[in-house]
Amino acid sequence: MTKxxxxxxxxxxxxxxxxxxxxFVSFLGSCGTKTESQTEEQDNTTNLITLSKEQFDMGKIxxxxxxxxxxxxxxxxxxxxxVPPERKASVSAYFAGYVKDVNILEGEKVEKGQVLxxxxxxxxxxxxxxFLETKxxxxxxxxxxKRQEILYKENVSSKKSFLTAETNYLTTEAKYQSLRQQLKxxxxxxxxxxxKNIKTVINVIxxxxxYLTDIRISNxxxxxxxxxxxxxxxxxxxHLELSVYEKKLHNIIxxxxxxxSLLDQKDKEYKAEIIQVGKSIDPEKxxxxxxxxxxxxxxxxxxxxxxxxxxxxxxxxxxxFALPNEAIVEVDGISYALxxxxxxxxxxxxxxxxxKLKTGRKGEYFTEIxxxxxxxxxxxxxxxxxFNLIKD
Numbered sequence: 001m002t003k004x005x006x007x008x009x010x011x012x013x014x015x016x017x018x019x020x021x022x023x024f025v026s027f028l029g030s031c032g033t034k035t036e037s038q039t040e041e042q043d044n045t046t047n048l049i050t051l052s053k054e055q056f057d058m059g060k061i062x063x064x065x066x067x068x069x070x071x072x073x074x075x076x077x078x079x080x081x082x083v084p085p086e087r088k089a090s091v092s093a094y095f096a097g098y099v100k101d102v103n104i105l106e107g108e109k110v111e112k113g114q115v116l117x118x119x120x121x122x123x124x125x126x127x128x129x130x131f132l133e134t135k136x137x138x139x140x141x142x143x144x145x146k147r148q149e150i151l152y153k154e155n156v157s158s159k160k161s162f163l164t165a166e167t168n169y170l171t172t173e174a175k176y177q178s179l180r181q182q183l184k185x186x187x188x189x190x191x192x193x194x195x196k197n198i199k200t201v202i203n204v205i206x207x208x209x210x211y212l213t214d215i216r217i218s219n220x221x222x223x224x225x226x227x228x229x230x231x232x233x234x235x236x237x238x239h240l241e242l243s244v245y246e247k248k249l250h251n252i253i254x255x256x257x258x259x260x261s262l263l264d265q266k267d268k269e270y271k272a273e274i275i276q277v278g279k280s281i282d283p284e285k286x287x288x289x290x291x292x293x294x295x296x297x298x299x300x301x302x303x304x305x306x307x308x309x310x311x312x313x314x315x316x317x318x319x320x321f322a323l324p325n326e327a328i329v330e331v332d333g334i335s336y337a338l339x340x341x342x343x344x345x346x347x348x349x350x351x352x353x354x355x356k357l358k359t360g361r362k363g364e365y366f367t368e369i370x371x372x373x374x375x376x377x378x379x380x381x382x383x384x385x386x387f388n389l390i391k392d
Contacts, residue, residue, distance in 0.1 A: 009146055023128060049389050053348035063340060064383040066375060068367040069322040072314040075251060079242035079260075079290075083308045084339035087234040088305075089207045094185045096224045097121035099217050110232065112209045120201045121149060124186065128198045131190065136170045145169035166240035210234035213305075238300050240272055241291040242311055245282050249288055251315040253277065258292050260311035272293040274313070327383045328357060329390040335359045335367075336390050337384040339375070352382060354390060 019274055051061070083290065097119030104116055122192070148165035151157030183190040210232040217229045278289035285316040290313075292298060315377045329336050338352040360368035382389075 007295050015199060015300050037233060049338060049352045049354065051350045051352070053350070056350055059385050061385045062383040063380040063381055064324065064327065065378070066321050066323055066369050066372045068319045069363075071318045071320050071322070071361055071363045071366070071368065073251070073316040073318070075244065075248045075313040075315055077242050077244050077248075077290075077311050079240050079309055079311060081238055081305055081309070082241045082305050083233055083235060083239070083305055084237055085208070087237050088186060089210075090228045091204065091207065091230050091232060092228050093119055093204055093223050093225055095119070095121065095124065095127075095202065096222065097124070097181075097202070099219055099221050099223055099229075102217055102219055104212055104215065104230075106212060106215055108212045110206045110209065110212060112206055114206045115203045116206050116212075116230065117204050118201050122200065123199055124200055124202055127179060127182055128188070128193060131176070131183060131193065132195060132198075134172060134176045136343045138169075138176050141165070141169040141172050148372065181289070204229070206232060208232055208234055215249055219308040233275055233305050235300060235304065238303060238305070239275070239294070240309065240311070242290040242292060243282075243285065243287040243314070244288050244313070244380070246288060249277075250311060252290060253315075257314040259314070260309040263310065266310075270299060272311075318361075320368045322362065322368050323357075323361075323381060324383050325365060325367055326360065327386055328359065328367050329382050329387050331390065336386075338386045338389060340380040340382070352389075 026253070051059075098121065100118045100120045102117035104110070110116065144170070145165045148157055148162040152159060152162035180190045183193065187205055188199065190201065211234075212230055213233055214231040215229075216227070217223060223229060252273050252274065254277060255337070256274045258274060259269050260272060261267075261269050272292040273295060274290055275293050276291040278291070281288050323337065327337050327369065336355040337357050338355055339355045341351040341353045343350055358370040360370045
């Protein structure tokens with residue numbers, strides 16, 4: 001009896017163990033199913049980023065849609081400010097002399113015909129004296145020439161006498177005209193010159209209006225005709241002279257927009273327009289000169305001849321579907337953006353989805369969206385503020 005009872009107890013224990021094992025496995029299975037469901041629900045929840053209306057307004061967040069934007073093709077170049085040749089003058093003296101009066105300053109504005117400085121030289125007296133003497137001789141020689149001409153025609157005077165009178169008159173006439181022109185170059189009036197107003201000092205006059213640069217003279221120095229005393233630049237026609245490499249030349253045409261900045265003011269940009277493209281290539285640099293005018297002439301006073309600039313020429317424009325650069329966040333080489341999922345008007349809650357984007361060309365302000373067809377025309381994206389929300 002005892003043996004049979006022991007066997008029955010053993011079987012019961014085995015049955016109980018088996019039953020408990022089945023219950024435990026079932027429990028584990030149910031736990032695993034619940035965890036998987038919870039994970040899926042959690043993923044769907046964490047993919048949404050919510051903001052209250054107050055947070056949205058305080059962050060000055062803006063919404064925007066994918067729309068067509070212009071993507072320009074740009075040629076980067078550089079250049080300097082310059083003026084046409086007729087707007088720049090190197091001033092020297094036709095006649096050597098000692099600088100007597102110079103009362104000008106670098107950068108000073110002068111008008112055409114204004115006295116820049118004076119020169120003094122005793123040789124000026126000789127020119128004026130020769131002119132007055134020649135002028136006096138010419139009057140007598142002309143009279144003698146006319147008289148000999150009449151006598152020769154009447155066969156009263158010989159041909160030799162007539163030719164001598166003619167030669168003397170024409171030679172003196174040539175000398176007179178030469179001296180007359182020299183006086184004009186000295187800015188002396190030959191018609192009003194007399195023995196009583198002969199001058200030892202002459203004026204050097206400004207040939208154009210503009211600004212004085214590179215002044216090289218001072219009182220008392222001797223200035224020969226070969227030396228440049230100063231330079232005058234008229235900035236009324238100040239323009240950009242850009243240098244473009246020949247391999248980019250086929251893209252450059254008149255009328256294209258140019259944006260440029262000064263080397264020490266990279267954050268400030270100005271606009272210009274291509275007016276003329278050069279026709280010859282620099283054999284050493286392999287570049288061509290591109291002439292551009294400022295869009296706003298009132299800004300000319302900000303620049304001066306010789307200033308260097310960095311420039312961009314906008315050679316073409318493509319229209320592509322895009323979002324502002326600020327709306328796109330790149331993480332590990334993948335582009336993301338926040339798409340508005342819904343707005344709970346009752347609780348004033350914005351819900352955004354963190355979605356992947358396929359991007360193309362990136363411009364200065366916009367990035368091309370290659371998968372724009374994946375979204376509706378009414379789809380709205382967070383334009384600013386997405387970076388911190390996605391990164392966090």
